[in-house]
Amino acid sequence: MTVLDRFPPASSIAAGNHVNKIIRANYPDTLYAELATESIRSWRDPAGIFAGLYHRCGWLLAALGGGSSLDFTEGSIKTAREKASSQRKKSALRM
Numbered sequence: 001m002t003v004l005d006r007f008p009p010a011s012s013i014a015a016g017n018h019v020n021k022i023i024r025a026n027y028p029d030t031l032y033a034e035l036a037t038e039s040i041r042s043w044r045d046p047a048g049i050f051a052g053l054y055h056r057c058g059w060l061l062a063a064l065g066g067g068s069s070l071d072f073t074e075g076s077i078k079t080a081r082e083k084a085s086s087q088r089k090k091s092a093l094r095m
């Protein structure tokens, strides 16, 4: 694969050009939640290319008042519950 970029790494205009990023798997959209979970698995892999870079930290998902922020938060909680329930069922089937 050849990557062409306007600037050498780390590109000064890239949104991804930061020392720290917070990654989470909580999204209302199941596909996003699945992709994030897969990505976190790679970041946490002690034998992977990101070894030593991932650190668990606390975070807070909150919304003020109504509107899209509250919808996002409630949707994220709903998806997380569904994911947890599905994982519990899979674990029970494996036993």
Ligand SMILES: Cc1cc2nc3c(=O)[nH]c(=O)nc-3n(C[C@H](O)[C@H](O)[C@H](O)COP(=O)(O)OP(=O)(O)OC[C@H]3O[C@@H](n4cnc5c(N)ncnc54)[C@H](O)[C@@H]3O)c2cc1C
Residues within 6 Å of the ligand: 004, 005, 006, 007, 011, 012, 013, 014, 015, 016, 017, 018, 020, 021, 022, 023
């Ligand atoms: C302040 C800030 C904080 C953020 N915090 C988080 C966070 O905590 N967690 C999180 O998950 N996300 C966070 N995000 C969002 C996340 O950084 C972006 O969604 C992600 O980096 C986007 O990646 P990208 O590769 O699409 O774009 P970018 O990282 O922006 O990369 C775009 C690349 O394209 C190159 N480019 C631009 N124009 C051209 C051109 N004409 N020709 C060739 N190359 C070009 C640039 O040089 C750059 O390297 C944050 C974003 C910002 C701005």
